[in-house]
Amino acid sequence: PAMPGMDHGAHAGHDMAAMADAAGGVTLPEGQPLPPLQRLANRGGGGHVSGELVAAPIKLPLLPRHQPTTFWAYNGSVPGPLIEAYEGDTVEIAFTNRLAQPTTIHWHGMPVPAEQDGNPHDPVPPGAERRYRFTLPKGSAGTYWYHPHPHGYTGQQAYMGLAGTFIVRRRDDPLAHLPEQLLVLSDLKLDGDGGIAANSMADRHDGREGQFVLVNGALRPALALAEGERQRWRLWNATSARILKIALPAHEVHLVGTDGGAIAAPRRIEHLLLSPGERAELVVTGRFGAGQTPGLVALPYSRGKAMHPEQDAVLPLLTLIRHGRRASAPLPARLAEVPALPAAAVKRRVEFSENMADPKAMFLINGKTYDMARIDFEGKVGQVEEWEIVGNAHMDHPFHLHGTQFQVLARTEDGQWRDEPYLAWHDVVNVAAGESVRLRFRQNLPGLRMFHCHILEHEDQGMMGQLLVRA
Ligand code: C2O
Numbered sequence: 001p002a003m004p005g006m007d008h009g010a011h012a013g014h015d016m017a018a019m020a021d022a023a024g025g026v027t028l029p030e031g032q033p034l035p036p037l038q039r040l041a042n043r044g045g046g047g048h049v050s051g052e053l054v055a056a057p058i059k060l061p062l063l064p065r066h067q068p069t070t071f072w073a074y075n076g077s078v079p080g081p082l083i084e085a086y087e088g089d090t091v092e093i094a095f096t097n098r099l100a101q102p103t104t105i106h107w108h109g110m111p112v113p114a115e116q117d118g119n120p121h122d123p124v125p126p127g128a129e130r131r132y133r134f135t136l137p138k139g140s141a142g143t144y145w146y147h148p149h150p151h152g153y154t155g156q157q158a159y160m161g162l163a164g165t166f167i168v169r170r171r172d173d174p175l176a177h178l179p180e181q182l183l184v185l186s187d188l189k190l191d192g193d194g195g196i197a198a199n200s201m202a203d204r205h206d207g208r209e210g211q212f213v214l215v216n217g218a219l220r221p222a223l224a225l226a227e228g229e230r231q232r233w234r235l236w237n238a239t240s241a242r243i244l245k246i247a248l249p250a251h252e253v254h255l256v257g258t259d260g261g262a263i264a265a266p267r268r269i270e271h272l273l274l275s276p277g278e279r280a281e282l283v284v285t286g287r288f289g290a291g292q293t294p295g296l297v298a299l300p301y302s303r304g305k306a307m308h309p310e311q312d313a314v315l316p317l318l319t320l321i322r323h324g325r326r327a328s329a330p331l332p333a334r335l336a337e338v339p340a341l342p343a344a345a346v347k348r349r350v351e352f353s354e355n356m357a358d359p360k361a362m363f364l365i366n367g368k369t370y371d372m373a374r375i376d377f378e379g380k381v382g383q384v385e386e387w388e389i390v391g392n393a394h395m396d397h398p399f400h401l402h403g404t405q406f407q408v409l410a411r412t413e414d415g416q417w418r419d420e421p422y423l424a425w426h427d428v429v430n431v432a433a434g435e436s437v438r439l440r441f442r443q444n445l446p447g448l449r450m451f452h453c454h455i456l457e458h459e460d461q462g463m464m465g466q467l468l469v470r471a
């Protein structure tokens with residue numbers, strides 16, 4: 001499949017004009033204190049988390065000189081309310097769809113039964129209600145989120161504001177003593193009137209990127225940190241398409257957890273690639289030294305050799321304000337057991353590709369576009385599978401699998417296989433343009449599970465397949 005580069009350039013030009021337009025009339029206030037996440041009112045207790053979610057349009061006064069902006073929100077809040085539970089809890093959510101489109105709630109990354117997972121086969125029609133119910137097994141502690149998953153509308157419903165966070169905690173959490181900051185990174189694209197802009201042609205190709213990357217709905221908010229203080233940060237990349245290479249220059253950063261929970265031991269890192277849908281847990285230690293530091297930033301990252309857009313400047317996300325000095329206890333040496341999955345009984349190959357020549361089937365998995373009626377693979381409960389995700393494409397595509405967590409074994413870099421330096425539980429992994437990733441997983445529950453690119457515009461256009469897990 002050839003990449004019509006010139007055609008693409010034309011779209012990019014068109015998009016830039018639209019952006020300049022938008023930027024002309026629209027500026028968001030910045031620098032306010034980091035807004036806390038709204039929490040779901042929990043009517044449960046004693047091992048039960050029980051609450052209500054309503055998806056409906058709301059108007060938020062975003063811009064001082066414009067009409068309020070219409071969002072679609074869970075319980076009137078963007079991001080949607082935080083749901084917190086402990087391993088072993090039963091979660092019951094009464095959901096009402098007050099949108100004009102069908103929707104679902106997908107519990108991204110969580111080991112919930114297939115029929116409770118809000119996949120495209122179980123839409124909730126406009127005006128309808130449904131109850132989601134599941135029990136969180138032991139070992140499921142981690143940083144998750146929920147968002148709509150109706151086929152063809154996921155991207156739009158997410159960029160209109162429908163996404164919320166879900167934390168599963170464990171009773172013996174070795175980092176429970178640290179102050180915790182929750183940081184939801186999202187993307188906002190406004191038109192010149194302060195409304196949420198529709199997707200351009202370039203958005204449909206490259207994935208939607210707006211003028212603003214927000215943290216908890218605010219532009220470059222500020223957070224206080226003391227010299228020497230340790231804080232635990234949970235980060236969500238809830239953007240539709242931005243691959244964020246995040247860094248905290250000057251400060252000490254340890255990776256302590258990935259999508260599906262703690263890694264075995266803290267790892268000192270300089271930066272971390274967080275692709276759309278992905279989460280991470282960090283421990284940040286304040287090291288201001290003599291002066292100002294840039295705070296949380298996204299470093300330049302090129303997500304494919306031939307594709308626009310590339311992020312070529314440092315993007316500031318969050319300002320850190322020095323607030324005194326504090327001594328902190330050392331980090332625990334061990335965080336969790338992360339046993340390696342045994343050798344696989346089944347091996348499969350999943351190849352991403354693009355065909356820009358066919359507007360009806362641009363984004364492909366193994367040469368095919370998503371078909372709800374087609375089973376791409378059949379597996380078995382408890383069986384270890386090894387998948388090689390082949391990035392035979394011109395741009396990066398973050399791979400996501402429903403229903404379980406996987407371990408990355410190795411990935412290629414400039415054509416060479418490199419073993420992954422540590423074990424971790426993921427449900428999203430970026431597959432860079434022209435590179436491949438080898439991973440292993442086990443599905444512990446039967447049913448139909450999706451796997452797809454988590455650039456939501458690609459998913460909506462069919463870069464998705466189905467794994468039927470048999471009991
Ligand atoms: Cu975050 Cu299939 O989705």
Ligand code: CU
Nearest residue numbers: 107108109402
């Ligand atoms: Cu998911």
Ligand code: CU
Nearest residue numbers: 397453455458
């Ligand atoms: Cu993609």
